[in-house]
Amino acid sequence: METLTAIAARRSASRLGPPAPSPTDLRRILEAAASAPDHEHLRPWLFVVLAGEAKDAMGEVLANAYAARCRARGQEPTEGQLAKERGKLGRAPLVLVVAARVRPHPKVPEPEQLASAAAAAQNALLAATDLGYGSMWRTGDAAYDPEVKAALGLRPEDAVVGFLYLGSLPGGRPPAPHRPELDGLVTEWQPSPPMGPDGADRAGGSPA
């Protein structure tokens, strides 16, 4: 698939079935992620693969963390809410967590390292699309929960950039490709006319 074709074809699918990406395909997806632009080669990314029974165990972590967040707000979670959290990772056979471990750096401020991790996530989605898999980038409160981060082997200060849900499209039917709309998004910058000595621009206008 051509790169532009993959970009247009990538559409979020909220429910994905088996098969999960094969080990070979998962490696290609991870290598695509780790090819993201990376100022000063800091490699500010961490990837955690959730699959099989481990994914079920992480569902339990999500439910417990959700319960703790509710109780911290003085609310008791319902069984239905807990079941929903427990089942969230079941929306795809494999979930790839993309995280950023940002380090202080004199030339590469934090937003650049986060941007690199977001680029890694997008590279992973495009690679998955190219290989014929469906995907969806999700976050939610769990992405910001220190208990979830700890269970994933991350530090509280690490940023979970996304839970990438990966699997096969039900019926193998890809959703309609993107038709992006550029209206209002793009301008072509032009220099202001130079100012004359009296503050008026040389084109005859007056200063704002």
Ligand SMILES: Cc1cc2nc3c(=O)[nH]c(=O)nc-3n(C[C@H](O)[C@H](O)[C@H](O)COP(=O)(O)O)c2cc1C
């Ligand atoms: C950082 C990030 C986090 C997101 N988190 C969620 C999420 O938790 N739940 C959700 O339904 N969509 C989430 N989305 C949006 C979807 O991934 C998707 O982009 C959106 O539904 C538009 O669909 P499309 O990808 O087919 O264009 C997130 C997107 C980004 C970039």
